[in-house]
């Protein structure tokens with residue numbers, strides 16, 4: 001079965017296509033799908049980059065010893081224990097399902113804490129070397145944006161909080177020249193703005209790719225549905241709903257080829273409605289159509305879809321193909337079919353053989369063989385039905401190949 005695109009998803013795909021360039025969120029159903037589709041990948045990235053980030057953050061502890069020597073006593077515990085511990089806890093927590101819903105918030109919180117801590121570290125020091133620590137702040141923010149690649153919206157919050165605290169610290173950091181402090185702030189804020197712009201583009205691209213993939217999947221589903229409908233239309237008879245001759249021909253060859261090395265017999269029942277021209281002439285064409293539909297329904301009930309098919313061969317002629325069928329089984333089934341049609345009791349006053357609509361059935365049974373073509377079944381069943389007509393109609397005649405057949 002091809003999966004159908006839900007109308008809501010269809011609408012949302014169209015709406016997402018018209019979204020303004022600055023909008024990053026999809027409509028609800030699409031957004032849910034996007035989060036689901038990318039969730040695992042993001043989680044893996046947070047774990048891997050988070051672990052690398054923790055190691056790098058701790059390595060800088062060696063630098064603190066020389067560059068922030070006067071504040072090292074207060075810093076080291078944060079640098080070596082508290083912040084790496086928070087990071088490690090967040091990574092371990094990612095394996096705990098209830099935490100996954102708010103996991104991104106946790107990642108942003110921990111990484112923002114690291115930026116704030118870095119800013120706090122150098123604000124504690126009065127060594128001239130401390131001013132170089134703005135580079136660390138920048139590095140940390142770039143890592144959050146392009147290493148962890150957190151969502152743009154959360155990155156904005158993180159940058160806003162970090163920049164506010166940095167600005168506040170720089171304002172009160174009087175031992176450094178005001179011009180240098182302004183330069184530091186401008187450098188950091190401009191790199192943050194450029195970073196955010198890049199992150200916005202990255203997220204936009206990722207979302208556009210997802211949208212494109214969804215639209216392609218939808219088109220693929222629609223094509224599959226259309227193809228299936230076309231296949232059905234091209235193989236079904238419009239009046240009776242049975243398969244048409246085209247489909248029957250294909251099935252006959254398929255069944256025959258599949259049983260070339262099989263001992264089971266293949267039976268073909270050729271069914272012809274008796275005196276149907278007279279029925280049409282007396283009852284009218286519309287009634288004739290109705291009678292064909294009723295007869296077709298009975299024939300359809302005797303079909304075994306897994307091993308053959310029932311089809312309208314043309315006009316008032318039908319065929320019933322039965323694989324794995326002996327002469328005895330085919331004859332019994334044909335007799336039952338004949339009786340069932342008769343039992344419909346469709347009045348046929350102009351028939352010369354009965355008061356009701358009846359059928360004649362020609363049966364051909366054979367083993368599939370490379371020395372014989374499957375068309376043999378059709379011509380033989382046709383000849384058999386001709387015999388049935390000749391001998392009075394409303395009867396069955398069986399013919400089979402000269403090779404031994406199962407009874």
Ligand SMILES: Nc1nc2c(ncn2[C@@H]2O[C@H](COP(=O)(O)OP(=O)(O)OP(=O)(O)O)[C@@H](O)[C@H]2O)c(=O)[nH]1
Pocket residue numbers: 239272273274275276277278280284285286287288289292314315316389393
């Ligand atoms: N109502 C209706 N009639 C159809 C349809 N297709 C074919 N027929 C009619 O079926 C009749 C078949 O007539 P014949 O081939 O002479 O066969 P018959 O009258 O049944 O005679 P026997 O087969 O010898 O009993 C023709 O009158 C066709 O017009 C159809 O779709 N609807």
